[in-house]
Amino acid sequence: MKPTTDSYQHKGLRNRLVNTLKEKGITDENVLKAINNIPRHFFLDSAFDKIAYEDRAFPIGEGQTISQPYTVAYQTQLLEVKPYDKILEIGTGSVYQASVLAELGAKVFTIERQKKLYEINKDFVFKSKYPNIKFFYGDGFQGLPTYALFDKVIITAAAPFIPPKLIDQLKVGGYMVIPVDVGPFQQMLRLTKLAGGTYAEERFDNFSFVPMLEGKSGR
Ligand code: SAH
Numbered sequence: 001m002k003p004t005t006d007s008y009q010h011k012g013l014r015n016r017l018v019n020t021l022k023e024k025g026i027t028d029e030n031v032l033k034a035i036n037n038i039p040r041h042f043f044l045d046s047a048f049d050k051i052a053y054e055d056r057a058f059p060i061g062e063g064q065t066i067s068q069p070y071t072v073a074y075q076t077q078l079l080e081v082k083p084y085d086k087i088l089e090i091g092t093g094s095v096y097q098a099s100v101l102a103e104l105g106a107k108v109f110t111i112e113r114q115k116k117l118y119e120i121n122k123d124f125v126f127k128s129k130y131p132n133i134k135f136f137y138g139d140g141f142q143g144l145p146t147y148a149l150f151d152k153v154i155i156t157a158a159a160p161f162i163p164p165k166l167i168d169q170l171k172v173g174g175y176m177v178i179p180v181d182v183g184p185f186q187q188m189l190r191l192t193k194l195a196g197g198t199y200a201e202e203r204f205d206n207f208s209f210v211p212m213l214e215g216k217s218g219r
Contacts, residue, residue: 002125003046006039013053014040020055021073028077034103035073040066042125043094062114062217064210066094067156071207078177078190078204079152081106088147088169090140090212091156093117095124095133101154102130109147111136114217139215143169150174157212158186167191167199179209 018036026032041052043066048058057065075097081087083105089098092112101108110133112118118137136144140155141163148169153176155166160181170176170193179186188204 001046002044003041003049004125006042010039010041010053017053017055017069021070024055024070026070026073026077028073030081030104031073031076031100034076034100035069037103038096038099040069040096043096043099060094060117061120062116064093064114064117066096067209071209072097072100074188074205074207075154075156075177076100076104078188079154079175081152085151086147086149087152087154088144088150088166089154089156090143090166092121092135093156095121095126097154097156098133099126099130102126102132106132106152108133109136109144109150110134111138111140111144113137113139113213113215137216140212141165141214145169152176153178155179155212156209158209159212162189162191167193167197170199179207182206184208 018032041049044052055069057068060066081104085106087101087106087108089110092110098108098110121135143166149171151174153166155178159178172193172195174193176191179188185206187206190202191199193199
């Protein structure tokens with residue numbers, strides 16, 4: 001069961017989490033505000049209620065995780081989200097990252113390859129609060145050609161390489177934030193799409209994500 005009440009205690013813990021994120025170097029006030037506004041414990045089983053605001057990843061079933069808040073804040077900050085940005089997310093997972101993007105006013109198109117997680121997300125707790133999130137069951141390596149082009153693309157799993165189809169679906173001048181495999185860790189890259197289909201690359205810190213896998217899982 002997932003909790004549905006947001007107590008003063010939760011709000012206090014969330015405030016503390018936001019301070020931790022600031023100490024770790026997150027500076028974008030809008031990102032910090034979004035994280036402060038979203039009850040992360042709603043995205044987790046009630047067993048995690050007391051620890052939901054620790055800066056850690058947690059299991060969400062099917063061997064997958066809700067990303068660490070620092071990682072969510074870091075990727076979101078790099079995306080420089082503006083209201084009405086059309087954003088493609090690969091790896092819906094718990095919908096927490098998608099909710100942060102939606103809270104910032106983006107139109108979010110999110111893809112999940114695990115059927116069970118996709119089905120669970122049909123009853124996502126903030127469905128009516130965030131009608132600007134659209135859910136898709138599919139393989140993120142393919143993207144969503146029907147809905148392209150996107151202003152931004154965010155990949156929330158460890159990519160073995162930069163998926164060429166996702167570059168194709170990005171607008172010129174748009175950003176892709178993607179953790180790319182370098183052994184046990186992935187380096188966070190921000191790619192800027194250039195005219196002619198190429199891209200410029202900026203390199204950031206190392207993180208550890210669950211793998212981005214090819215194809216859909218029918219379970
Ligand atoms: N953004 C999520 C993080 C979930 S972990 C959150 O905020 O909770 C990464 C997710 O990516 C997992 O749910 C995994 O099933 C999914 N994933 C991995 N490879 C994928 C692919 N090729 N296409 C779509 N989703 C994928």
